Amino acid sequence: MTALFASSAFIAVLPASAQNLPNLGDTAREELSPVMERRLGEQIMRDIRRNRDYLEDAPVLEYLNNFGASLIAARPEVRGEADYDFFFFAVRDPMLNAFALPGGFIGVHSGLLLAAQSESELASVVAHEIGHVSQRHIARMIGNQKQDALIPLASMILGALAASSSPDLAAATIMGGQGVALQRQLNFSRDAEREADRVGLQILQEGGFDTSGMTAFFGRIQTASRAYNDSLPAYLRSHPMTTERIADIQARTRNQRYKQRADSLDFHVIRARMRVLQDSSAQGLREAALAFDSQLQQKSRPQSIAAKYGLAYIAFRQGAYDKATALVQEARALMPPNKSMPLASLGIDIRLNANQPGEALKEAELARSQFPMSRGIAHQYADALIAAGRHADAERYLRDQAQLYRQEPQLQERLAKVYAAQGKQSLQHLALAESYALRGSLPAALDQLSIARRAPDASFFDQSVIESREKEFQARMREEIKERQAGR
Structure with missing residues (x-):
């Protein structure tokens, strides 16, 4: 790295x-x-x-x-x-x-x-x-x-x-x-x-x-x-x-008194998630599963929750959604509600990937009430709305979110998905242009604006927005080229 x-x-x-x-x-x-x-x-x-x-x-x-x-x-x-x-x-x-x-x-x-x-x-x-x-x-x-x-x-x-x-x-x-x-x-x-x-x-x-x-x-x-x-x-x-x-x-x-500080539950849960993410090969997942099985023997509640979460995450990545759901429920049974955002997030992901949009939306709505400041849960709520076919609701929600969180390309990517489902071609490519620009890919953003301009449903207002964003992205590209040349 x-x-x-x-x-x-x-x-x-x-x-x-x-x-x-x-x-x-x-x-x-x-x-x-x-x-x-x-x-x-x-x-x-x-x-x-x-x-x-x-x-x-x-x-x-x-x-x-x-x-x-x-x-x-x-x-x-x-x-x-x-x-x-x-x-x-x-x-x-x-x-x-x-x-x-x-x-x-x-x-x-x-x-x-x-x-x-x-x-x-x-x-x-x-x-x-x-x-x-x-x-x-x-x-x-x-x-x-x-x-x-x-x-x-x-x-x-x-x-x-x-x-x-x-x-x-x-x-x-x-x-x-x-x-x-x-x-x-x-x-x-x-x-x-x-x-x-x-x-x-x-x-x-x-x-x-x-x-x-x-x-x-x-x-x-x-x-x-x-x-x-x-x-x-x-x-x-x-x-x-x-x-x-x-x-x-x-x-x-040397002269300071010892301070014992309890670790948060999410520290243990995120370490379990990271163990899986570090090596997601078949061998890596087998080794992680063995480590989680060993962790369960420690009889520590935080360690047991984290181990069950880790095993659930492995099952999820392997497509064993019923097993993953059961393990998430076992982990939840060991702790009070409203305690772990990663656990709530995994529950939503399992439902989405298992093609259970109704259950996914219920879990996402509950998670939003429990973790109102979580950006990851906010994105998953949009995913659940889209999966449930509630495209108008998803569009309103994502447009509001994009106004509040202007630097999140994930919102624009989801908006593009909603527009595509609604057949709104010009808006779809405008949203993709915004997501590419936020990720620093200005040439790709300009390409999307060109596609948006040629879309049959591009309105006069859309054309005005496209022209304005083109001028801005082109100016930013010229500035970046100038900086790179000056830094040589």
């Missing part, structure tokens, strides 16, 4: 598209502006979202963003003067890894979520990444590089990251005449990691998490990464030695 800035003892790789950076403006500036930083992050995210290992999974995304929001709420000043709009997401990768991108985008590897034994451990890593964003490490890193005309930005970042994973590659980078600036970048990264640790620790303390979760998880990372990290000489490390960081954190928390 790809990233611009890796954290802790973790490794990441710069995406090829990030080498075509937007125009950074005045080279005398010491750091990237918040606006340009966000635009750069969005540009990188467009490529990440197109990667097959990006997990566009509603329950996982919702859990991570709710969890991240709770950390930020514990220390709101981490939004800083830039007032970052954070977005947390997951990628399918077994490595213990997490990373921050410019502008407040924070990625978590599936392996990291599965390795975390508690929400305090997960919080320690996510809070650390929030610290990178809060302290504007990425903007400062890029700003510092702009003052050194000897080295291209992308090459310097790649060289620093290569030093963590390949001594030979790092040596080649240094021999290429980039040694001085590379060393400068490495030094900055060590300071940045220490600073992010301090900010992360403050978030944990104020959020009521167990601060020992940070040292416990860093110890696990140290064990997992020793083969490729601790063997490097100190001057080639882009991050402090894990033992050094653990010692520093232990010194800061």
Whole structure:
């Protein structure tokens, strides 16, 4: 998976598209502006979202963003003067890894979520990444590089990251005449990691998490990464030695009282879901089922609920809908109602895929009342309306939702489906154009607008909208081309 800035003892790789950076403006500036930083992050995210290992999974995304929001709420000043709009997401990768991108985008590897034994451990890593964003490490890193005309930005970042994973590659980078600036970048990264640790620790303390979760998880990372990290000489490390960081954190928390914090039920449920998503091959599902069967033997209610959820999710993916329904009911019997959005979401998915639209709509209506703020449930409610043939209701609902949540391409995609069922060709392709534009595919959006213009039912009003959106998308395309050329 790809990233611009890796954290802790973790490794990441710069995406090829990030080498075509937007125009950074005045080279005398010491750091990237918040606006340009966000635009750069969005540009990188467009490529990440197109990667097959990006997990566009509603329950996982919702859990991570709710969890991240709770950390930020514990220390709101981490939004800083830039007032970052954070977005947390997951990628399918077994490595213990997490990373921050410019502008407040924070990625978590599936392996990291599965390795975390508690929400305090997960919080320690996510809070650390929030610290990178809060302290504007990425903007400062890029700003510092702009003052050194000897080295291209992308090459310097790649060289620093290569030093963590390949001594030979790092040596080649240094021999290429980039040694001085590379060393400068490495030094900055060590300071940045220490600073992010301090900010992360403050978030944990104020959020009521167990601060020992940070040292416990860093110890696990140290064990997992020793083969490729601790063997490097100190001057080639882009991050402090894990033992050094653990010692520093232990010194800061030595006199603090132990805080026991109960994990949320959804932490266990989402880890079960992630186990299935990480490897959905036949062998992967067999191994996951064995792990869930073993988990059931622990006789812990949260673990049992999560294990039954995991087995239900496997059955769902295998098309065994009756078995999946029975397992969901068993999981629900173990807990009070209104407790788990992922469990409610899976129940709706099972009914939809089993071609039971009436039952799906009942489950979706109940879930909407239980989880009114859930975007995933909102999308599933629309799916249930469509499956039940209530296209007029679905259209009204989706149009209202699209007005409230203008940045969700999923709403436009569902609108296109409703319009297609109603035979509204022009509106169908207009909605598809909007969804493509929201996902950053402007050429595809313009193609859909051309189809919409030629549709036999395109009204005068539709033609006006098409013309307006064409002008806007074409202007955005010209601006993106100009930025890419300026960044070369």
